[in-house]
Amino acid sequence: MKRPAIPDPVIVPLTGGKEAPKVHPAKVTAPADLRQTKVDEFIAARALKPKSEQAYRRDLQGFMEWTQQAWANVSRRQVAQFKQYLLQERKLAPNSVNRILRTLKTFYKWMLESEYISSDPTTGVKQEKVPEAQSKELEEEEVEQIYAAIEEVSRDPVRDRALFSVLLHGLRAEEAINLNFEDYDGQQVVIREAKHDSVGEVPLTRQAREDLNAYVQQRQIQAESTGQKVTDESPLFVSNSNRSRGQRLTYWGVQEVMSQLAEHTGIDLHAHRGRHTFCTNLIVKLEMDTALAMELSRHRDIRSFKRYTNRKNKLAAKRAFLKATNQLE
Template sequence: MKPKPQAIPEIQIIPVDRAHPKPQALPSAPRDLRELRIEEFLQARSIASRTQKAYRQDLQQFLDWSDQSWAEISPRQVAQFKAHLMRKELETDQRVLSDATVRRVLGTVKNFFGWMTRSRYISVDPTTEVDLPKLVEPEAQNLNEAEVERIYQAIHQSPMPERNLALTSVLLHGLRANEVSALNREDFDGRRLTIRVAKADSKGAVPLTQDGIQRVEAYLSWRQAQGEAVQPTSPLFVSHSRRNAGQRLKYEGIRKVVDAISQKTGIEFHAHRCRHTFATNLVLKGMNPYHVMTLTRHRSVQSFRRYTKAADQAAAEAAFYDTTRTSQTQESPETDSSLFT
C-alpha cells in the first residue's frame, strides 16, 4: 500500500511595511587619527593621571580649533591659535582666558610638537618661533604669625581638633595636599615624614618641628584610644565622618577642612598657602635657599624665587642701613651726608 502524498502547504505572502523599514546600524564614526598621536605622547611621558587629563584637555582645544593633520600645521597657524586663545569678548572687551591659562595651553602644544619632532613624525617643529605670554612674577602668599595663631585657635574649637591640628601642622611643613593624603603611618618615623607619592615624582623627606611631632603623635594616640588598630600601612590621616569613617582622608576632604577653617577665621586660607608659609619663613630666618628647595622638593629655581623675594628685600634694606651708617660715621661734619644729592 503506497503512502499518501503529503499536501504542499500554501504559499503565504507576508507584507513588508516599507513606510517603517527596520533601522540599520550606522557605522561608527572613524576616530580622529590625530588623537592617536596624543595618546602615544601621553603614554611616553611619566606623569600623573591628573596631569595627563590636563594635557589632553589642552590639546583638545587645538583639535577643536583646527581640522588639519599634525604634519600640515605651520608656524603661522600656531601664531593664529595663540591669538585665538588671547581673544577678547566683544561685549565686555575682557580676555576670555588669562595669560596663565594661555601660557599653559600653548606650552602643552609646544611640548607635544617637540615630542612629535623628536619622534620623527614631523620634520619641523612649527611652535619654535611662537613665544609664550610673559607672566608677572608671582608673589608668595605666606601667612603671618598672627594668622597662623588664629588658625590654630579656630582648630581647637573645631569638631575634630586632634586630627585637624596634626593635619594643619603637616601642611605647614610645606607638603602639598595630595602628598598629605597619600601618607601612611609608616611614613612617619617620629622625626620626619617620607613623601613617596608626589607631584612630578618630587619624592623626599621633610623633618618636623617638635610641635609638629607632638601633634601627629597625639592624633595617632587618640585614634588608638578610640579602638582603631593603626597599622604601618594605615593612612596617616583618615576621615571621621559617618559616611567615610576610617577611610583615607582624600584631597577633597582636606579641602573641606581647610575651607571650614577659612570660613571660621575669615582668613583667605588654602592648603597651598601653608607651603608658601613654610618656604618663605625658612628663607627669612636665614636658611640656605638651596636647602629650603631640597625640603620643598622644587625643581625649578625660577618657580622657587617667589619665596626668596621677601628675604632678598629684607637683606637689601639691612645692607642699605649698614652702608649709610658707615658712610655717615666716616664723613667729616663739613661733608654732606646725603648719598643722593
C-alpha cells in the same frame, strides 16, 4: 534595389534574461583621524602618570578641535592664531594659555625628534607674560591665631592641629591626606606620592612631632575602643563626618577645615598657604641655601621657587638700606 532596414539592436543580459542586480555603492566611512595616532604614540613614549596624561590629551584635543590641519601642515601663523583664540575667545588666564602652549611645544619637539616633521611651527610663538608670582606666607601672629581657633571651633582639635602642623612643613593637601601610619616614624614624614614626582622625606619640628604623636595616640585609642586595628597601611588622617567616619580624609575635607578656620579668624586661609609659609621661612628666616631649601620643600623647578628667593632679596635690600642709613634697629 532598395536595401532592407537594419533592425534596432537587442541587448540580451548575460543573467539568463533576468534583470541584472543593482550594485549599490559601498558605504564610505570617514577615515580615522590620523592626528590622534600621533598623539597616542607621543603619550606612550613619555610614560606619563594618569593625571599628566589626561592633561596632555586634553590640551592636544583642544588644538585638534580648533583646526583640521594635519600636524605636518600646521604653520607658525596658525599656532599664533590659536594662542589668540585661547586668550580672546575662550578667555583663558595667561597661565592656562601658557600651559597649553607648553604642551603643544613639547609635542612638536617630539614630532621633530621622531622625524615626522622637518620644522617646528611652535618656534617663535612666545608665551604670555604673567605677573611675578608672590609668596603668600602666613605671619607668625596669624599662625598663632589659627592654632587658637582650632582649639575653639574644631570638631577634632587634636587631628586638626596635627594636620595644620604638617601643612606648615610644606606638604600639599593631597600629600597630607595620602599619608599612612608607616609614613611617620616619629621624626619625619615620607612623601611617597606627590605632584611632579616631588617625593621625599620631610623632617618635623619638635612642636609638630608632639602634635602628630598626640593624634597618633588618639587614633590608636579610638581603634581599640571600636575593636579595630591600626596597621602600617592605615590612613594617618581620617574623616570625622557622619557619612565617612574613620575613612581617609579627602581633599574636600581638608578644605572644609581650612574654611571653618578662615571664617573664625578672618584670615584668607587655604591649605597651600602652609607650603608658602614653610618655603619663605626656609629662605628668609633660616637663610638656607636655595638648593637645600628646594630639596626640603621638594621643589623641582627653580622658576616656581623664585617667588621665595625674590622675597629674600627684597628684605635683604631693605635691611641693607636701613643699615647704610643708620636706621637698622
